[in-house]
Amino acid sequence: MNQAMQALFDLTGKRALVTGTSGGLGRAMAIGLAEAGADVALVSRTGSRETADAIRALGRRAEDLPADLSRDDEREAVWNRAVERFGRIDILVNNAGIIRRSPAAEHPREDWDEVLKVNLDAVFRLSQLAGNHMIHNGGGKIINIASMLSFQGGILVPGYAASKHAVAGLTKALANEWAAKGVNVNAIAPGYMETNNTAPIRADRARCRSITERIPAGRWGTPDDLKGPVVFLASRASDYMHGHILCVDGGWLAR
Numbered sequence: 001m002n003q004a005m006q007a008l009f010d011l012t013g014k015r016a017l018v019t020g021t022s023g024g025l026g027r028a029m030a031i032g033l034a035e036a037g038a039d040v041a042l043v044s045r046t047g048s049r050e051t052a053d054a055i056r057a058l059g060r061r062a063e064d065l066p067a068d069l070s071r072d073d074e075r076e077a078v079w080n081r082a083v084e085r086f087g088r089i090d091i092l093v094n095n096a097g098i099i100r101r102s103p104a105a106e107h108p109r110e111d112w113d114e115v116l117k118v119n120l121d122a123v124f125r126l127s128q129l130a131g132n133h134m135i136h137n138g139g140g141k142i143i144n145i146a147s148m149l150s151f152q153g154g155i156l157v158p159g160y161a162a163s164k165h166a167v168a169g170l171t172k173a174l175a176n177e178w179a180a181k182g183v184n185v186n187a188i189a190p191g192y193m194e195t196n197n198t199a200p201i202r203a204d205r206a207r208c209r210s211i212t213e214r215i216p217a218g219r220w221g222t223p224d225d226l227k228g229p230v231v232f233l234a235s236r237a238s239d240y241m242h243g244h245i246l247c248v249d250g251g252w253l254a255r
């Protein structure tokens with residue numbers, strides 16, 4: 001690869017904030033951004049110590065900033081703490097998310113509320129804080145984590161499906177307002193990935209097999225499958241992309 005092409009994807013000197021980094025997809029994406037040269041602020045409810053250690057081992061800076069993103073006051077406080085530590089934030093990845101499974105007719109109100117708070121309200125509030133900051137600084141990248149359930153309804157997860165459809169809509173709404181101001185807002189829609197989020201459906205052997213058979217790639221995704229896509233959307237290589245939902249799904253939606 002020549003130097004000009006390398007420079008398109010290089011994140012050296014960039015500072016990112018990634019949410020949901022205690023494990024799963026968030027950990028892999030945070031490490032991927034660091035492998036491309038970025039320093040990373042890590043936000044999860046319980047802390048992201050192993051992720052921070054992995055990033056420091058790469059020679060990059062990591063700040064572990066635990067916060068409960070279901071709470072409005074903690075969203076703003078953790079954003080301010082990250083800006084204080086790093087001076088500026090160039091890349092925001094809104095990845096933290098939860099799922100609650102039960103039939104729609106009996107879906108507990110608390111589950112609905114909790115899912116919407118983490119999966120949607122926190123995405124909007126952090127994007128708002130980041131958007132203002134990035135517009136002031138002349139640009140930035142916001143990457144939201146959507147889902148196959150930004151397009152489909154799923155089974156037993158009405159709150160989750162509603163939240164992820166909303167994340168796709170919000171991505172487009174913010175992109176329309178901020179594209180001309182140098183802020184790219186896009187989303188990644190992962191397919192079926194091997195993380196805690198999908199542990200219950202992978203434990204159901206019949207369901208797991210029927211999902212695997214429907215994936216054209218013939219396998220579930222791994223967290224590392226998101227490293228390339230997140231670096232692409234965080235880098236200059238995607239400067240003319242706005243409001244796009246990038247599906248990383250082994251072909252699931254093509255079927």
Ligand code: NAP
Nearest residue numbers: 020021022024025044045046068069070096097193195197
């Ligand atoms: P995961 O392994 O369960 O990780 C979820 C992350 O979100 C954890 O780091 C968790 O932190 C954090 N989090 C949850 N509630 C939080 C809160 N109130 N405040 C701060 N952080 C919170 O799940 P995952 O599969 O990696 O999911 C990551 C994202 O990808 C989610 O938005 C999910 O909807 C989306 N997604 C996943 C798949 C899949 O197949 N796995 C497919 C499509 C989309 P703690 O551990 O500290 O609670």
